[in-house]
Amino acid sequence: MKALVLIGGFGTRLRPITYTVPKQLIPLAGRSMLYHVFDLIPKDVEEVVLATGYKAEVVDAFVRQHPTPWPVRTVPEAEPLGTGGGMKNASAGLSDPFYLLNSDVVTTVDLSAMLALHQHRGGIGTMALAEVEDTRPYGVAALGPDDRIDAFVEKPEPKDAPSHWINAGLAVWAGSVLDRIPSGRPVSFEREVVPGLLPERLYAFRLRKYWDDAGTPERLLRSQQLLFDDGRGGRGGVPAGAFGSGPVAVARGVRAEGASFGKYVTLGEDVTVEPGAHIENSILMAGTHVEKEAVVLGSLLGPKVLVRAGQRVVGQVFGEGAEVGGPTTPGR
């Protein structure tokens, strides 16, 4: 069994951070989004293939530096081919069946159990579905007896949505599905290919615990909460010499003596939070510096951001190297 992971998108909804950092390398609960997805892939798969595109070389270098339980091969696209085009471009040498994973979903799932169910039912594919209130950004399934998917509508208007069960971005597909994808041009797998596969029996695997897609700032922070609450954020607590509740995921080189922390915070490598500053429900990427008495709530701060003393940053996203606030106060 092999796994194909789609990781070629631009991550436009997380700009400006994604101008320099691919979405999947943003740390959530102390670990990159990509490695939270890797945690879902069974240890016994033979190989993981990454269909890369945007910032392919950055993803490649990151994966080389961070060990994985299986060999990882990256197959970059010269230009964005969409989900189906990316699958086709990386299809050489995949297994039959194979796992397909989006790289921006946060969930817990037993993929081996999904594979067993897929083999038992014998259809062309099995898609993990998550139940959500607002189906508008997703592909929505109509379910028949035995959880067979009778219809699949990509991003329908609410009145046209056949259910609240949406494509969770994790699936098992028969190898023959790859033959259905046209080559050499961008293809949306969900819009152009999946509806045509329904007559060959596509089944649902319903996710029952938690699921979110981490594609927008709000959902990224919600995903981080889910991971912490599931115990996937390390030991929790607060950095040495700091105060507050946490949990805070702390990377190497963090300095935060005298600062205070609320719930759900990730601090990347070499982050500094000065005394009297307060951070809550936020992600501060490597090298970011928050000066004294500043407050950061519900925000994403990319690498090497500087928040000046006394500033209040609420619900904001800053990209690499941004400076927030006026000139440094004396004594910094």
Ligand code: GTP
């Ligand atoms: P937005 O630009 O904010 O919509 O994010 P995105 O580019 O990641 O798009 P989306 O969230 O719809 O992508 C779903 C999954 O497919 C993610 O894992 C993406 O990395 C991946 N993906 C999207 N477009 C491409 C592509 O052109 N090629 C490849 N290989 N993967 C893609």
